[in-house]
Amino acid sequence: MIHQPIYILLILFFLIFASEWLCRYTFLKHISSSLLVIILGAVVANLGLIPSASNSSPVYDSIFKYVAPASIFFLLLGVNLKELKKAGMPMLVAFILGSIGTMLGVIVALQAINYEEVFGGRYAAIAGMMTGTYTGGSANFNAVALHYEVFKEGAIFTGVVVADNIITAIWMIVTLSIPVFMQKLRPHPRVIAGGEHSDESDREQEKMGPKEFALMLGMVSLVIFLSDTLSEATMKWGWSIPSILILTTVALVLAQSRRVQKMPGAKLLGMFSVYLFLAVVGVFCEIGALIEVGAHAFDILIFTTLIVLVHAAFLIGVSLIIKADWAIVAIASQANIGGASTALALAKSVNRNDLILSAILAGSLGSGLGTYLGFLVAGFLGA
Numbered sequence: 001m002i003h004q005p006i007y008i009l010l011i012l013f014f015l016i017f018a019s020e021w022l023c024r025y026t027f028l029k030h031i032s033s034s035l036l037v038i039i040l041g042a043v044v045a046n047l048g049l050i051p052s053a054s055n056s057s058p059v060y061d062s063i064f065k066y067v068a069p070a071s072i073f074f075l076l077l078g079v080n081l082k083e084l085k086k087a088g089m090p091m092l093v094a095f096i097l098g099s100i101g102t103m104l105g106v107i108v109a110l111q112a113i114n115y116e117e118v119f120g121g122r123y124a125a126i127a128g129m130m131t132g133t134y135t136g137g138s139a140n141f142n143a144v145a146l147h148y149e150v151f152k153e154g155a156i157f158t159g160v161v162v163a164d165n166i167i168t169a170i171w172m173i174v175t176l177s178i179p180v181f182m183q184k185l186r187p188h189p190r191v192i193a194g195g196e197h198s199d200e201s202d203r204e205q206e207k208m209g210p211k212e213f214a215l216m217l218g219m220v221s222l223v224i225f226l227s228d229t230l231s232e233a234t235m236k237w238g239w240s241i242p243s244i245l246i247l248t249t250v251a252l253v254l255a256q257s258r259r260v261q262k263m264p265g266a267k268l269l270g271m272f273s274v275y276l277f278l279a280v281v282g283v284f285c286e287i288g289a290l291i292e293v294g295a296h297a298f299d300i301l302i303f304t305t306l307i308v309l310v311h312a313a314f315l316i317g318v319s320l321i322i323k324a325d326w327a328i329v330a331i332a333s334q335a336n337i338g339g340a341s342t343a344l345a346l347a348k349s350v351n352r353n354d355l356i357l358s359a360i361l362a363g364s365l366g367s368g369l370g371t372y373l374g375f376l377v378a379g380f381l382g383a
Contacts, residue, residue, distance in 0.1 A: 041278070070269070078267060097332075224243075
Protein backbone atom coordinates (compact mmCIF):
# COMPACT_ATOMS: atom_id res chain seq x y z
CA MET A 1 0.00 0.00 0.00
CA ILE A 2 2.77 2.47 0.84
CA HIS A 3 3.91 2.46 -2.80
CA GLN A 4 0.56 3.63 -4.16
CA PRO A 5 1.02 7.16 -5.62
CA ILE A 6 -2.22 8.52 -4.18
CA TYR A 7 -1.25 7.30 -0.70
CA ILE A 8 2.20 8.89 -0.97
CA LEU A 9 0.68 12.21 -2.05
CA LEU A 10 -1.80 12.01 0.82
CA ILE A 11 1.04 11.74 3.34
CA LEU A 12 3.09 14.49 1.70
CA PHE A 13 0.14 16.90 1.66
CA PHE A 14 -0.55 16.13 5.30
CA LEU A 15 3.09 16.88 6.19
CA ILE A 16 2.75 20.34 4.62
CA PHE A 17 -0.44 20.99 6.60
CA ALA A 18 1.15 19.71 9.82
CA SER A 19 4.31 21.81 9.44
CA GLU A 20 2.30 24.99 8.86
CA TRP A 21 -0.04 24.28 11.78
CA LEU A 22 2.79 23.42 14.18
CA CYS A 23 4.74 26.55 13.24
CA ARG A 24 1.72 28.76 13.84
CA TYR A 25 0.14 27.32 16.98
CA THR A 26 2.80 25.47 19.00
CA PHE A 27 6.22 26.05 20.57
CA LEU A 28 7.71 24.97 17.23
CA LYS A 29 6.87 28.40 15.82
CA HIS A 30 10.55 29.28 16.26
CA ILE A 31 11.40 26.66 13.61
CA SER A 32 10.72 27.58 10.00
CA SER A 33 8.05 25.61 8.13
CA SER A 34 10.66 24.79 5.48
CA LEU A 35 12.92 23.04 8.00
CA LEU A 36 10.03 21.37 9.82
CA VAL A 37 8.56 19.82 6.68
CA ILE A 38 11.97 18.28 5.94
CA ILE A 39 12.15 16.83 9.45
CA LEU A 40 8.62 15.41 9.24
CA GLY A 41 9.39 13.88 5.85
CA ALA A 42 12.44 12.17 7.29
CA VAL A 43 10.44 10.87 10.27
CA VAL A 44 7.63 9.27 8.25
CA ALA A 45 10.08 7.73 5.77
CA ASN A 46 12.30 6.24 8.49
CA LEU A 47 9.23 4.87 10.25
CA GLY A 48 8.34 3.08 7.04
CA LEU A 49 5.08 4.97 6.51
CA ILE A 50 6.13 5.93 2.97
CA PRO A 51 8.97 4.72 0.71
CA SER A 52 12.44 6.03 1.55
CA ALA A 53 15.31 6.97 -0.77
CA SER A 54 16.63 3.41 -1.08
CA ASN A 55 13.13 2.20 -1.97
CA SER A 56 12.11 5.21 -4.02
CA SER A 57 8.85 5.96 -5.85
CA PRO A 58 8.17 7.51 -9.28
CA VAL A 59 6.16 10.14 -7.36
CA TYR A 60 9.39 11.55 -5.96
CA ASP A 61 11.01 11.68 -9.40
CA SER A 62 8.03 13.63 -10.75
CA ILE A 63 8.20 16.12 -7.90
CA PHE A 64 11.92 16.71 -8.44
CA LYS A 65 11.46 17.02 -12.19
CA TYR A 66 8.33 19.19 -12.36
CA VAL A 67 7.17 20.55 -8.99
CA ALA A 68 10.53 21.96 -7.85
CA PRO A 69 11.14 23.95 -11.07
CA ALA A 70 7.52 25.12 -10.88
CA SER A 71 8.14 26.54 -7.39
CA ILE A 72 11.07 28.58 -8.68
CA PHE A 73 9.00 29.87 -11.60
CA PHE A 74 6.06 30.92 -9.41
CA LEU A 75 8.20 32.72 -6.82
CA LEU A 76 10.18 34.61 -9.46
CA LEU A 77 6.97 36.03 -10.94
CA GLY A 78 6.99 38.48 -8.02
CA VAL A 79 10.33 40.03 -9.07
CA ASN A 80 9.66 43.40 -10.71
CA LEU A 81 12.98 44.62 -12.08
CA LYS A 82 11.48 47.90 -13.33
CA GLU A 83 10.93 49.05 -9.75
CA LEU A 84 14.46 48.36 -8.56
CA LYS A 85 15.44 51.97 -9.22
CA LYS A 86 13.18 52.90 -6.30
CA ALA A 87 15.58 51.14 -3.95
CA GLY A 88 18.03 53.95 -4.52
CA MET A 89 21.70 53.74 -5.34
CA PRO A 90 22.90 53.36 -1.71
CA MET A 91 20.82 50.21 -1.13
CA LEU A 92 21.76 48.70 -4.49
CA VAL A 93 25.46 49.40 -3.93
CA ALA A 94 25.34 47.83 -0.47
CA PHE A 95 23.45 44.83 -1.81
CA ILE A 96 25.92 44.24 -4.66
CA LEU A 97 28.83 44.57 -2.24
CA GLY A 98 27.17 41.98 -0.01
CA SER A 99 26.79 39.62 -2.98
CA ILE A 100 30.49 39.97 -3.79
CA GLY A 101 31.25 39.29 -0.13
CA THR A 102 29.17 36.12 -0.29
CA MET A 103 31.11 34.79 -3.29
CA LEU A 104 34.41 35.56 -1.55
CA GLY A 105 33.08 33.89 1.59
CA VAL A 106 32.24 30.68 -0.24
CA ILE A 107 35.77 30.43 -1.66
CA VAL A 108 37.37 31.15 1.73
CA ALA A 109 35.04 28.78 3.62
CA LEU A 110 35.90 25.89 1.32
CA GLN A 111 39.58 26.28 2.20
CA ALA A 112 38.78 26.07 5.91
CA ILE A 113 37.44 22.52 5.73
CA ASN A 114 38.35 19.30 3.97
CA TYR A 115 35.61 19.94 1.43
CA GLU A 116 36.24 16.81 -0.64
CA GLU A 117 35.79 14.64 2.44
CA VAL A 118 32.77 16.57 3.75
CA PHE A 119 30.89 17.10 0.50
CA GLY A 120 32.52 14.58 -1.81
CA GLY A 121 32.19 15.34 -5.50
CA ARG A 122 29.29 17.71 -4.75
CA TYR A 123 31.46 20.43 -3.19
CA ALA A 124 31.35 22.75 -6.22
CA ALA A 125 27.57 22.41 -6.52
CA ILE A 126 27.11 23.06 -2.79
CA ALA A 127 29.33 26.13 -3.06
CA GLY A 128 27.03 27.34 -5.84
CA MET A 129 23.95 26.57 -3.74
CA MET A 130 25.30 28.59 -0.81
CA THR A 131 26.24 31.45 -3.12
CA GLY A 132 22.70 31.48 -4.43
CA THR A 133 20.93 31.30 -1.09
CA TYR A 134 23.19 33.93 0.51
CA THR A 135 22.60 36.25 -2.42
CA GLY A 136 18.85 36.29 -2.11
CA GLY A 137 17.07 33.22 -0.81
CA SER A 138 16.17 29.56 -1.05
CA ALA A 139 14.72 29.65 -4.56
CA ASN A 140 18.29 30.13 -5.81
CA PHE A 141 19.52 27.36 -3.48
CA ASN A 142 16.95 24.93 -4.91
CA ALA A 143 17.63 25.93 -8.52
CA VAL A 144 21.33 25.05 -8.29
CA ALA A 145 20.62 21.94 -6.19
CA LEU A 146 18.13 20.69 -8.77
CA HIS A 147 20.49 21.05 -11.70
CA TYR A 148 23.34 19.22 -9.96
CA GLU A 149 20.94 16.74 -8.25
CA VAL A 150 22.40 17.45 -4.81
CA PHE A 151 19.00 16.59 -3.30
CA LYS A 152 19.82 12.92 -3.97
CA GLU A 153 22.48 13.25 -1.27
CA GLY A 154 19.67 13.61 1.28
CA ALA A 155 21.78 13.70 4.42
CA ILE A 156 24.29 16.24 3.11
CA PHE A 157 21.49 18.36 1.66
CA THR A 158 19.64 18.38 4.97
CA GLY A 159 22.83 19.12 6.91
CA VAL A 160 23.42 22.20 4.77
CA VAL A 161 19.76 23.28 5.12
CA VAL A 162 19.90 22.94 8.92
CA ALA A 163 23.16 24.92 9.14
CA ASP A 164 21.72 27.56 6.81
CA ASN A 165 18.63 27.97 9.03
CA ILE A 166 20.75 28.30 12.17
CA ILE A 167 23.07 30.93 10.69
CA THR A 168 20.20 32.87 9.10
CA ALA A 169 18.41 33.10 12.45
CA ILE A 170 21.59 34.22 14.23
CA TRP A 171 22.35 36.75 11.50
CA MET A 172 18.93 38.35 11.97
CA ILE A 173 19.94 39.11 15.57
CA VAL A 174 23.35 40.44 14.46
CA THR A 175 21.92 42.75 11.80
CA LEU A 176 19.49 44.16 14.35
CA SER A 177 22.48 45.37 16.38
CA ILE A 178 24.64 46.61 13.48
CA PRO A 179 22.95 50.03 13.03
CA VAL A 180 23.16 50.82 16.77
CA PHE A 181 26.66 49.47 17.40
CA MET A 182 28.32 50.75 14.22
CA GLN A 183 26.67 54.17 14.46
CA LYS A 184 28.28 54.61 17.89
CA LEU A 185 31.62 53.26 16.70
CA ARG A 186 31.76 55.08 13.36
CA PRO A 187 28.88 57.56 12.91
CA HIS A 188 27.68 57.83 9.31
CA PRO A 189 24.98 60.15 7.93
CA ARG A 190 21.49 58.70 7.59
CA VAL A 191 20.19 58.36 4.06
CA ILE A 192 16.47 58.95 3.58
CA ALA A 193 15.00 56.67 0.92
CA GLY A 194 11.87 57.57 -1.01
CA GLY A 195 8.96 55.44 -2.19
CA GLU A 196 5.70 54.18 -0.80
CA HIS A 197 5.29 50.81 0.82
CA SER A 198 2.50 48.43 -0.07
CA ASP A 199 1.77 45.89 2.66
CA GLU A 200 2.74 42.40 1.57
CA SER A 201 -0.04 40.92 3.63
CA ASP A 202 -2.37 41.64 0.70
CA ARG A 203 -0.45 39.11 -1.36
CA GLU A 204 -0.72 36.50 1.35
CA GLN A 205 -4.51 36.56 0.93
CA GLU A 206 -4.47 35.67 -2.76
CA LYS A 207 -7.75 34.50 -4.26
CA MET A 208 -7.90 32.28 -7.32
CA GLY A 209 -10.75 30.96 -9.38
CA PRO A 210 -10.57 27.92 -11.69
CA LYS A 211 -9.62 30.22 -14.59
CA GLU A 212 -6.63 31.75 -12.78
CA PHE A 213 -5.56 28.38 -11.42
CA ALA A 214 -5.64 26.79 -14.87
CA LEU A 215 -3.76 29.74 -16.39
CA MET A 216 -1.00 29.54 -13.80
CA LEU A 217 -0.55 25.79 -14.28
CA GLY A 218 -0.64 26.23 -18.05
CA MET A 219 2.05 28.91 -17.93
CA VAL A 220 4.41 26.90 -15.77
CA SER A 221 3.88 23.75 -17.85
CA LEU A 222 4.69 25.63 -21.05
CA VAL A 223 7.79 27.27 -19.57
CA ILE A 224 9.14 23.99 -18.15
CA PHE A 225 8.55 22.29 -21.51
CA LEU A 226 10.28 25.09 -23.43
CA SER A 227 13.18 25.23 -20.94
CA ASP A 228 13.81 21.49 -21.17
CA THR A 229 13.56 21.56 -24.96
CA LEU A 230 15.93 24.52 -25.32
CA SER A 231 18.38 23.00 -22.84
CA GLU A 232 18.50 19.78 -24.83
CA ALA A 233 19.01 21.79 -28.02
CA THR A 234 21.92 23.74 -26.54
CA MET A 235 23.59 20.46 -25.53
CA LYS A 236 23.51 19.39 -29.17
CA TRP A 237 25.01 22.74 -30.14
CA GLY A 238 27.76 22.35 -27.53
CA TRP A 239 26.60 25.15 -25.19
CA SER A 240 25.00 23.10 -22.41
CA ILE A 241 22.77 25.78 -20.85
CA PRO A 242 20.96 24.39 -17.75
CA SER A 243 17.18 24.12 -18.05
CA ILE A 244 16.76 25.84 -14.68
CA LEU A 245 18.74 28.85 -15.90
CA ILE A 246 16.49 29.16 -18.95
CA LEU A 247 13.41 28.85 -16.75
CA THR A 248 14.76 31.56 -14.43
CA THR A 249 15.35 33.93 -17.33
CA VAL A 250 11.90 33.35 -18.82
CA ALA A 251 10.24 33.85 -15.42
CA LEU A 252 12.07 37.15 -14.89
CA VAL A 253 11.06 38.37 -18.35
CA LEU A 254 7.41 37.45 -17.74
CA ALA A 255 7.51 39.06 -14.30
CA GLN A 256 8.09 42.47 -15.89
CA SER A 257 4.60 42.44 -17.44
CA ARG A 258 1.94 44.32 -15.45
CA ARG A 259 -0.61 41.71 -16.42
CA VAL A 260 1.53 38.89 -15.04
CA GLN A 261 2.31 40.85 -11.86
CA LYS A 262 -1.42 41.25 -11.18
CA MET A 263 -2.21 37.58 -11.67
CA PRO A 264 -3.17 36.00 -8.32
CA GLY A 265 -1.85 32.70 -7.06
CA ALA A 266 1.86 32.83 -7.88
CA LYS A 267 3.05 33.21 -4.27
CA LEU A 268 0.61 30.61 -2.95
CA LEU A 269 1.47 28.03 -5.60
CA GLY A 270 5.17 28.83 -5.23
CA MET A 271 5.24 28.22 -1.48
CA PHE A 272 3.14 25.07 -1.72
CA SER A 273 5.47 23.72 -4.42
CA VAL A 274 8.51 24.51 -2.28
CA TYR A 275 7.04 22.67 0.71
CA LEU A 276 6.16 19.64 -1.42
CA PHE A 277 9.69 19.55 -2.80
CA LEU A 278 11.24 19.89 0.68
CA ALA A 279 9.00 17.14 2.07
CA VAL A 280 10.49 14.75 -0.47
CA VAL A 281 13.99 16.00 0.39
CA GLY A 282 13.20 14.93 3.95
CA VAL A 283 12.05 11.54 2.74
CA PHE A 284 15.50 11.04 1.22
CA CYS A 285 17.12 11.49 4.64
CA GLU A 286 17.45 7.95 5.89
CA ILE A 287 18.81 7.42 9.40
CA GLY A 288 21.90 5.61 8.14
CA ALA A 289 22.75 8.51 5.86
CA LEU A 290 22.10 11.06 8.61
CA ILE A 291 24.48 9.20 10.92
CA GLU A 292 27.12 9.35 8.21
CA VAL A 293 26.80 13.11 7.81
CA GLY A 294 26.81 13.55 11.57
CA ALA A 295 30.59 13.28 11.64
CA HIS A 296 30.77 16.28 9.34
CA ALA A 297 28.00 18.35 10.94
CA PHE A 298 30.53 20.64 12.65
CA ASP A 299 32.42 21.15 9.38
CA ILE A 300 29.19 22.08 7.60
CA LEU A 301 28.38 24.59 10.35
CA ILE A 302 31.88 26.10 10.12
CA PHE A 303 31.51 26.29 6.33
CA THR A 304 28.21 28.22 6.47
CA THR A 305 29.38 30.44 9.34
CA LEU A 306 32.54 31.50 7.52
CA ILE A 307 30.60 32.40 4.38
CA VAL A 308 28.49 34.86 6.35
CA LEU A 309 31.43 36.23 8.36
CA VAL A 310 33.48 36.97 5.22
CA HIS A 311 30.38 38.47 3.60
CA ALA A 312 29.95 40.74 6.63
CA ALA A 313 33.64 41.68 6.89
CA PHE A 314 33.77 42.68 3.22
CA LEU A 315 30.49 44.62 3.30
CA ILE A 316 31.24 46.44 6.56
CA GLY A 317 34.84 47.13 5.55
CA VAL A 318 33.84 48.81 2.29
CA SER A 319 30.97 50.61 4.05
CA LEU A 320 33.48 52.16 6.47
CA ILE A 321 35.34 53.59 3.47
CA ILE A 322 32.30 54.91 1.58
CA LYS A 323 30.52 55.99 4.81
CA ALA A 324 27.28 54.17 4.07
CA ASP A 325 24.15 54.47 6.20
CA TRP A 326 24.49 51.60 8.69
CA ALA A 327 20.78 50.80 8.55
CA ILE A 328 21.06 50.36 4.78
CA VAL A 329 24.13 48.15 5.25
CA ALA A 330 22.29 45.93 7.75
CA ILE A 331 19.15 45.65 5.62
CA ALA A 332 21.15 44.92 2.46
CA SER A 333 23.05 42.19 4.30
CA GLN A 334 19.81 40.69 5.54
CA ALA A 335 18.39 40.82 2.00
CA ASN A 336 21.45 38.78 0.93
CA ILE A 337 21.38 36.24 3.72
CA GLY A 338 17.68 35.93 4.49
CA GLY A 339 15.87 37.34 1.47
CA ALA A 340 13.15 39.95 1.02
CA SER A 341 10.92 38.88 3.93
CA THR A 342 13.64 39.07 6.60
CA ALA A 343 14.98 42.31 5.12
CA LEU A 344 11.49 43.77 5.39
CA ALA A 345 11.20 42.59 9.00
CA LEU A 346 14.57 44.16 9.81
CA ALA A 347 13.58 47.51 8.27
CA LYS A 348 10.50 47.54 10.49
CA SER A 349 12.48 46.47 13.55
CA VAL A 350 15.02 49.29 13.24
CA ASN A 351 12.21 51.81 12.68
CA ARG A 352 13.26 52.64 9.14
CA ASN A 353 9.92 52.70 7.34
CA ASP A 354 11.58 54.80 4.64
CA LEU A 355 13.63 51.69 3.73
CA ILE A 356 10.81 49.13 3.70
CA LEU A 357 10.25 49.27 -0.06
CA SER A 358 14.01 49.33 -0.66
CA ALA A 359 14.38 46.20 1.45
CA ILE A 360 11.72 44.33 -0.53
CA LEU A 361 13.18 45.37 -3.87
CA ALA A 362 16.74 44.50 -2.84
CA GLY A 363 15.48 41.07 -1.84
CA SER A 364 13.77 40.79 -5.22
CA LEU A 365 17.04 41.58 -6.93
CA GLY A 366 18.65 38.77 -4.96
CA SER A 367 15.94 36.34 -6.07
CA GLY A 368 16.78 37.10 -9.67
CA LEU A 369 20.56 37.40 -9.34
CA GLY A 370 21.30 34.52 -6.97
CA THR A 371 20.74 31.67 -9.42
CA TYR A 372 23.15 33.18 -11.95
CA LEU A 373 25.86 33.76 -9.34
CA GLY A 374 25.29 30.27 -7.96
CA PHE A 375 25.90 28.67 -11.34
CA LEU A 376 28.86 30.99 -11.92
CA VAL A 377 30.60 29.89 -8.70
CA ALA A 378 29.74 26.22 -9.23
CA GLY A 379 31.11 26.34 -12.76
CA PHE A 380 34.23 28.19 -11.63
CA LEU A 381 34.94 25.46 -9.09
CA GLY A 382 34.51 22.75 -11.69
CA ALA A 383 30.94 21.48 -11.19
